[in-house]
Each structure stands twice: as C-alpha cells, then as structure tokens.
Amino acid sequence: MSIARAVRRLFLVVGTALCLLLLPACSEGVEGTYRDATGMMVLEFRSGGEVRQQVMGMTTAGTYEVEGDEVIVEIGGRRMVLQHTDGRLENGPVSLTRQE
Numbered sequence: 001m002s003i004a005r006a007v008r009r010l011f012l013v014v015g016t017a018l019c020l021l022l023l024p025a026c027s028e029g030v031e032g033t034y035r036d037a038t039g040m041m042v043l044e045f046r047s048g049g050e051v052r053q054q055v056m057g058m059t060t061a062g063t064y065e066v067e068g069d070e071v072i073v074e075i076g077g078r079r080m081v082l083q084h085t086d087g088r089l090e091n092g093p094v095s096l097t098r099q100e
Contacts, residue, residue: 030064030071034089034096043073043089043096051075 033044042054051064053075062075071082071089082089087098 030066030084030089033099035099036094036096041094041096045071 044052064073089096
C-alpha cells in the first residue's frame, strides 16, 4: 500500500471517529428553557455557555458547560451537575423538562 493511500485511510478513520464522538453533543444540544413541574424553577440555557435561573420570580445569571450527558451549572459560586437525557435535566429531587 502506498504512503498516500495509508495517510488517506488514517484521515478517514480519525475523521469518522471524531464525528461519532462529537455527534451526541451537537445533535440535541442543551440550549433552551427547562422548568420543574411546579414552574417555580426555570433554567434558560443560552449560547456561549450562559445560563439564567429563575426561582420564585428572582433571576440570577451564571455559566454552564456540557460534558457528555452532564450539564455543569455554576450560579453564584454554587455548582450543580445535572444529567441530560431525553429533554430532561435531573439531579436528585431536581427534575426539569425542556419547554417547546
């Protein structure tokens, strides 16, 4: 096999692997508005890693990052890790559903 052909094959394999790894992060995304069942807690995820939290009418801003199926939210020096599955964010008693 020629070197050029081997290099093309390597790029194809590496490119495919990268696409498969990045696809879950890009396909669903976390941006949008999530509410708990009572409507007392709302998280709005914006582009650029910005999040807004509304609890009982009070709004505070913070940041978030996505690592696999975890969404790490930091607001007011506090950190919360939420599991992101099927349009829901959950952590113990916290359960938020994505709003359309």
